[in-house]
Amino acid sequence: MDADPLDGSAAPSWPGRSEGDPRPGATPPAAAAGPASGGTGDVERLRRLLGTEPLAWLVERVRRRMAQGQPLAGVVTLPKATHEQRRAVERLLGRRAGSGYSLSVSLDEVDRMLRHSGAAPDGLAAAVTLLTGPVDETVTAAAAEAAAWAAARAPLEGLVDRRPELAPWLAWLDGTGLLRRLAGDPAAAGALAGPLVAVLDGLPSPGVALGRLATTLAGDAHALDDGRPLATLALAGARVLAGSGPAGGGSAAERRATWAAVGVHLDELSSTVLCLGLPGGPGSAAGRLLAVAHEAGEPCVLTLRQVTGRGGERADPGVGAGPVFVCENPAVLATAADELGRAAPPLVCVNGQPSAAVLGLLDALAAGGARLAYHGDFDWRGLRIANGLRDRVPWEPWRFDAAAYEEALDAVGGGPLSGHPVDASWDPALRPALERRAVRLAEELVLPALLADLAAAGRGVASA
Incomplete structure (x- = not known):
């Protein structure tokens, strides 16, 4: 029953009614x-x-x-x-x-x-x-618009049903209204949803150029260029897949690192990898560069183009089935170059989120039988990077487990631990240890112990 307290004491003002006309039934x-x-x-x-x-x-x-x-x-x-x-x-x-x-x-x-x-x-x-x-019919129109937006959003819900790890991304899109702002209307949002789902369904990639990914999955080589709506939406999803928040820092370096973390490179020259002590060999251009750097005891920077070689031919790192140390921060590699020089064993730096060049080189090392040992920062971001890397290539922890964390804290101090906790796939005890101690331990703080390991390994390589 409609019991709205309208007492009829004043005539309503519907469109077209003559204002101030006192005559009953005045013709609108x-x-x-x-x-x-x-x-x-x-x-x-x-x-x-x-x-x-x-x-x-x-x-x-x-x-x-x-x-x-x-x-x-x-x-x-x-x-x-x-x-x-x-x-x-x-x-x-x-x-x-x-x-x-x-x-x-x-x-x-x-x-x-x-x-x-x-x-x-x-x-x-x-x-x-x-x-x-x-x-x-304002409410009817609003309901129709809401239904249209829901239909446009439906493919994204289907994506999250298949890949629950993207749930924080969709919740962020809904909370910020980003899809509505970028699309403007349900029809445009629906047109974006298809390519967006295709791109995120294809991540992480084993290694593909951004333009090729855009051409293959969106039908436009520039659809994922910076500033394009599809790029903004897909990049937020890529951040979540890489273990970060959907918003990101907004810098060009951050965007490049995010794409690299899910196996996408902007081009073959901007993606690089820093390494030291890789013997190299005559079988490829990159192998010869590594050999020269190794002889000089100097770090070497390889581009993705050099790592993959022309026609997809991989670099020749010259390690074979030997050991390779992998660190997260360039300071470790730079210090090893300063103090060990030619005596440094093979060492690769992922430099935060691994780039396509880093992943390409580690793939080549693993394919050759190399035994990878990894160390990173003892914090939640460090664990996410390590988890992602372990999903790509096999490695064993190098002073990077709960026992090493506890031992290091007894010798050095760290900073406050913040961020969202994450399990360590290689050591179930590491997360509880970090939560209990609540201390972040940067890789540089344990540099003396890492250098001692590298020096010992270098002597072993030299005597072999």
Whole structure:
């Protein structure tokens, strides 16, 4: 029952009603158009039946229901009805309207009366439209728009159902309204959703150029260029897949590192890897570069182009089945170069999130049988990097487990640990240890122990 406390003391102001016109049933301009205003009917009879001032409250109730997309059925009630309002309802329906504090009218009864009398053969809605002009169905339109947005978003929900690790990304999109802001309307959002799902479903990649990924999955080589809507949305998902938050830092270096972390490189020259002590060999250009650097005891920077070689031919690192140490931070490698020089054993630096060049070189080393040993920062980001790397290539911890963490904390101090906890796939005891001690331990703080290991390994390599 509609019991809105509209007492009918003031005439409503629907579109086209003459403001300040005291005459009951004053003709609104919209009604002058007759049937062209919507539906068919006898406008003059409708003015006499429904267009009087005592029935203005009823017409307004009907308009409100039409605007809200509600059915014109059931009973509407007017509290504090006046004698004139009761008499008007009696004249409209041809029966007594009852007595009491409130006045109730059946919309179904009014609709039947209007249809059968011929005043409005199309019913109550058409009658109100003829009298007062078209109704703006705002709620109906809003519901239709909401349904359109939901349909546009549905492919993203399907993606998250298949890959639950992307749930934080979709929650962030919903919370920030980023998809709506970038797309502008549901049709554009739907057009974005298909390529977006295809791109994220293809990550992480075994190693592909960004332009080729865009061409293959989005049909446009520039669809993933910086600033394009698809790139912004996909990059947020890539960050989550790489173990970070969806927002990111916004710098070009951060974007490049994010793509690299999921196996996508911007080009073959901007992606690089820093290494030391790799013997190299004559079988490839990169192998010869490594050999020269090794002879000089100097670090070597290889591009992705040099790592993969022309035609996809891999570099020749010259290690074979020997040991290779892998560190997270360049300071470790730089110090090893300074202190050990030519005596340094093979060492590769991932430099934060591994780039495509880093992954390519480690793939080549692993394919040759090298035994990788990894060390990184004792913090949540360090664990995420290590987990991602372990998903790509096999490695054993190098002073990078719970026992090493506890031992290091007894000798050096660290900083406060912050961020979202994550398990260490290689040592289930490491996460509880970090949570219990709540201390972040950067790789540089244990540099003396790492250098001692590298020196011992270098002597072993030299004597072999």
